[in-house]
Amino acid sequence: xxxxxxxxxxxxxxxxxxxxxxxxxxxxxxxxxxxxxxxxxxxxxxxxxxxxxxxxxxxxxxxxxxxxxxxxxxxxxxxxxxxxxxxxxxxxxxxxxxxxxxxxxxxxxxxxxxxxxxxxxxxxxxxxxxxxxxxxxxxxxxxxxxxxxxxxxxxxxxxxxxxxxxxxxxxxxxxxxxxxxxxxxxxxxxxxxxxxxxxxxxxxxxxxxxxxxxxxxxxxxxxxxxxxxxxxxxxxxxxxxxxxxxxxxxxxxxxxxxxxxxxxxxxxxxxxxxxxxxxxxxxxxxx
Amino acid sequence: xxxxxxxxxxxxxxxxxxxxxxxxxxxxxxxxxxxxxxxxxxxxxxxxxxxxxxxxxxxxxxxxxxxxxxxxxxxxxxxxxxxxxxxxxxxxxxxxxxxxxxxxxxxxxxxxxxxxxxxxxxxxxxxxxxxxxxxxxxxxxxxxxxxxxxxxxxxxxxxxxxxxxxxxxxxxxxxxxxxxxxxxxxxxxxxxxxxxxxxxxxxxxxxxxxxxxxxxxxxxxxxxxxxxxxxxxxxxxxxxx
Numbered sequence: 001x002x003x004x005x006x007x008x009x010x011x012x013x014x015x016x017x018x019x020x021x022x023x024x025x026x027x028x029x030x031x032x033x034x035x036x037x038x039x040x041x042x043x044x045x046x047x048x049x050x051x052x053x054x055x056x057x058x059x060x061x062x063x064x065x066x067x068x069x070x071x072x073x074x075x076x077x078x079x080x081x082x083x084x085x086x087x088x089x090x091x092x093x094x095x096x097x098x099x100x101x102x103x104x105x106x107x108x109x110x111x112x113x114x115x116x117x118x119x120x121x122x123x124x125x126x127x128x129x130x131x132x133x134x135x136x137x138x139x140x141x142x143x144x145x146x147x148x149x150x151x152x153x154x155x156x157x158x159x160x161x162x163x164x165x166x167x168x169x170x171x172x173x174x175x176x177x178x179x180x181x182x183x184x185x186x187x188x189x190x191x192x193x194x195x196x197x198x199x200x201x202x203x204x205x206x207x208x209x210x211x212x213x214x215x216x217x218x219x220x221x222x223x224x225x226x227x228x229x230x231x232x233x234x235x236x237x238x239x240x241x242x243x244x245x246x247x248x249x250x251x252x253x254x255x256x257x258x259x260x261x262x263x264x265x266x267x268x269x270x271x272x273x274x275x276x277x278x279x280x281x282x283x284x285x286x287x
Numbered sequence: 288x289x290x291x292x293x294x295x296x297x298x299x300x301x302x303x304x305x306x307x308x309x310x311x312x313x314x315x316x317x318x319x320x321x322x323x324x325x326x327x328x329x330x331x332x333x334x335x336x337x338x339x340x341x342x343x344x345x346x347x348x349x350x351x352x353x354x355x356x357x358x359x360x361x362x363x364x365x366x367x368x369x370x371x372x373x374x375x376x377x378x379x380x381x382x383x384x385x386x387x388x389x390x391x392x393x394x395x396x397x398x399x400x401x402x403x404x405x406x407x408x409x410x411x412x413x414x415x416x417x418x419x420x421x422x423x424x425x426x427x428x429x430x431x432x433x434x435x436x437x438x439x440x441x442x443x444x445x446x447x448x449x450x451x452x453x454x455x456x457x458x459x460x461x462x463x464x465x466x467x468x469x470x471x472x473x474x475x476x477x478x479x480x481x482x483x484x485x486x487x488x489x490x491x492x493x494x495x496x497x498x499x500x501x502x503x504x505x506x507x508x509x510x511x512x513x514x515x516x517x518x519x520x521x522x523x524x525x526x527x528x
Binding site: 161164165167168171172174175176177178179180181182183 | 358366373378387390
């Protein structure tokens, strides 16, 4: 049972980590928390599900388009909700982000209705035995895909010119400009990447829970925010670590304490971290 | 090459530069000296575009810079080594150097320049993969200079390169500046360390509370009694005892 809960936790945790990466990257470069990250996650899921429901789009294309739509939504959101508010008190863009989140949720409710949509295609996932322990291939696939996306992001940030330019902007905006880096373009790129990852996370959860609905991004969004804080907001490895830890803590807590506390555990961790180690496990921007 | 005409600039309602005119000719080393709060850093921030001027003109190689953002100005051939070095702490030494050439499209030339700069400053090769934040202050200053050179600037501007460095490192940094000068690099050097700056410069300007109060050949400024008293510390004892 412990092993099964660990796998459950790692699966949801890897999805939290993907969303947390969006929070942490945007915080790193702009110093603001994009509370509409959960809605970007929802957007990715809806686009993929609606495309698959037509029966004319293959799965991988639907995933790519879902991620693309989420990325586009993120870039547009930055343009209309954050860029005009640059230079204002930090509470102002925060309120704007919450407003964007409510707006997108209501819009989805209006367009798609309140009901859960099942995932349009069935997969032949089974349970296999690894070293005498039962493992669901669905969970393994989600975990592998999430870790794969994280790996791609890390490679991008560490080894490409644009990745380094994003880090430079996060560390020191003025000096980055002196290098000839167009900060606005890097901010857009950050929103694009972070939102694409959130979109991918949304699609994974749409498959995992077999449910897509307008408010689906609310709790994962808040939990991923807690995960980003836990890991150290602004730090990419921190977001991954925070997401995985939070997922496992939640899953073990639900199993060994009470499943009624499942959602509370993430926020209890958030409060504890803010009280005891507000900088998170790994500190800092630009990692 | 670079001309400032009655430039006024400031932060918020606070005026810092109250009408500054100066010029730098091609191949010259010009220094701008003055005490704390005189407006030296503000002058460089204005030229590089980080702080748009309120009034006046900034021209570089016939181009008006006053309305250009810094990311465009660097492409015209102006590079700044900012005050306090400002290396990108968590990035490697090599990544810092590469970002110096961010705007350049001639990638094979960039690789050649990178090799050349590593040869010229061996410490940057030794520490190539180390995070820039782990370097000593002097090493960071060398990195900041190397990073600016990666832009292949036509005019190199330095903001207090000796600030906070051990005397031995100050000597080393000024040795580098003398070498750059010998190669014909055009330099605008801002310093509080007037003694060192006037030694390497051809000409100098003295800035006091946002105005240029004196200018001339570096040798003349060195001998000027006012400069000696205020910035070189000569006669200090006579005044006080």
